[in-house]
Amino acid sequence: MNDERENFDTLRRLLKVKRYEQPPPRYFNEFSGQVLARISAGEQGGTASGLNVNSWVESLLNRFGARPAVPAALGGALCALLMAGVVFMDTAPDQNMDSLWTLGAAEVGNGAITPAGSDSVAINDRLRMERSSLASAIVGGNSNTNVAGIALEDSLFGRIQPFSPKLASDPVGSR
Amino acid sequence: MNLNTALMTEPAPDAPAEPLPTPRVVRAAVTDDVTDEQALVRRARQGDMGAYDDLVRRYQERIYATIYHMTSNHEDANDLAQETFIKAYQALKSFKGGSSFYTWIYRIAVNKTINFLKQRKNRIHMSLNDLDFNAEHDPDLVALVSDQTPRREVNLAELQEKLNEAMQKLSDSHRLVVTLHDVQGLAHDEIAEIMDCNIGTVRSRLFYARQQLQALLADYLK
Numbered sequence: 001m002n003d004e005r006e007n008f009d010t011l012r013r014l015l016k017v018k019r020y021e022q023p024p025p026r027y028f029n030e031f032s033g034q035v036l037a038r039i040s041a042g043e044q045g046g047t048a049s050g051l052n053v054n055s056w057v058e059s060l061l062n063r064f065g066a067r068p069a070v071p072a073a074l075g076g077a078l079c080a081l082l083m084a085g086v087v088f089m090d091t092a093p094d095q096n097m098d099s100l101w102t103l104g105a106a107e108v109g110n111g112a113i114t115p116a117g118s119d120s121v122a123i124n125d126r127l128r129m130e131r132s133s134l135a136s137a138i139v140g141g142n143s144n145t146n147v148a149g150i151a152l153e154d155s156l157f158g159r160i161q162p163f164s165p166k167l168a169s170d171p172v173g174s175r
Numbered sequence: 176m177n178l179n180t181a182l183m184t185e186p187a188p189d190a191p192a193e194p195l196p197t198p199r200v201v202r203a204a205v206t207d208d209v210t211d212e213q214a215l216v217r218r219a220r221q222g223d224m225g226a227y228d229d230l231v232r233r234y235q236e237r238i239y240a241t242i243y244h245m246t247s248n249h250e251d252a253n254d255l256a257q258e259t260f261i262k263a264y265q266a267l268k269s270f271k272g273g274s275s276f277y278t279w280i281y282r283i284a285v286n287k288t289i290n291f292l293k294q295r296k297n298r299i300h301m302s303l304n305d306l307d308f309n310a311e312h313d314p315d316l317v318a319l320v321s322d323q324t325p326r327r328e329v330n331l332a333e334l335q336e337k338l339n340e341a342m343q344k345l346s347d348s349h350r351l352v353v354t355l356h357d358v359q360g361l362a363h364d365e366i367a368e369i370m371d372c373n374i375g376t377v378r379s380r381l382f383y384a385r386q387q388l389q390a391l392l393a394d395y396l397k
Contacts, residue, residue: 010396011385011389011392011396013315013316013318013319014319014334014395014396015357016313016315017316017331017334017338018338018354018358019358020307020309020316021243021303021304021305021306021307021335022304022305023243023249023253023304024304028232028235028236028239031235031239031256031257032232032235032260034257035231035260038257038261039224039264040224
């Protein structure tokens with residue numbers, strides 16, 4: 001018991017070391033000035049902490065800081081959504097291209113396209129050209145570009161021609 | 176007196192260097208101080224920045240020291256201490272005067288520090304202040320270095336580091352009671368008011384914290 005009592009007295013003396021720990025010289029001379037400067041800065045627009053956010057946002061950040069799992073889960077979900085969107089965007093044009101390619105292949109098979117057009121690259125080039133002409137027709141609103149004879153639709157934005165990929169050759173069945 | 180009683184009672188105060196003033200003078204001094212503080216708070220609430228500057232200067236050392244002993248990091252203590260006084264200024268209108276301004280601002284500092292430590296978790300990075308040169312002349316500390324430690328070549332800087340490491344191994348609440356009582360000399364009832372708990376909780380936490388520190392610093396206590 002005496003040893004333990006002595007250990008306690010020694011611990012108390014050891015803890016006195018903490019009382020002698022001092023910040024750098026003249027630290028407290030400038031402390032209050034810095035505090036008041038930050039308060040004044042906060043009153044002029046930003047928060048006193050220097051962040052130009054509303055207090056509720058700051059408390060939200062503090063709350064997320066205390067529980068980082070929540071923002072981590074939200075970030076993961078957002079990344080998953082973005083990835084899904086990227087994958088969807090990547091596959092959707094391919095599907096369109098696939099259907100166009102199928103359409104082109106069908107027309108090749110029907111003899112509607114000359115041998116020069118049987119090349120897949122040539123077909124894609126023609127599709128690209130047709131698209132650009134259709135796009136310019138839509139933007140220009142020129143009814144004379146209704147090459148395919150597709151009925152134009154009236155809308156708030158003028159007469160818009162529905163998008164319908166058209167090959168340079170005569171459409172099937174037009175003969 | 177058994178060990179439990181020894182560990183749970185307050186340590187005997189050091190002998191004062193000067194004779195204590197008479198009780199009437201002490202009561203008058205405390206009353207004047209409280210009155211002065213209330214006047215400063217009233218003026219600060221009305222926008223008097225000079226009054227708030229006086230309040231900051233009055234408590235900056237104690238607030239900084241509390242936070243520093245809790246974090247063992249000067250930079251963190253600086254940031255948290257400033258934010259404590261900034262938040263206190265912003266919340267002055269909500270200070271109803273039920274407790275002293277001193278206790279109220281201590282509570283803000285403690286809450287901010289505890290929240291900071293929860294975010295920091297186990298990523299402890301100590302940035303210790305230097306020891307005041309008077310430490311080498313303190314008879315208690317001199318005795319510690321020369322006689323009480325088995326490794327006589329240990330110096331005060333090493334003792335300081337080992338002590339801070341041990342403190343950081345305590346839980347936040349245990350480190351807090353040791354800081355407020357054993358380092359800063361606050362009474363149990365003051366600590367209970369700051370920590371918003373009862374005096375029995377303060378005593379039991381202090382007892383347990385001292386036991387843990389004794390175990391962690393056994394090499395330096397024999």
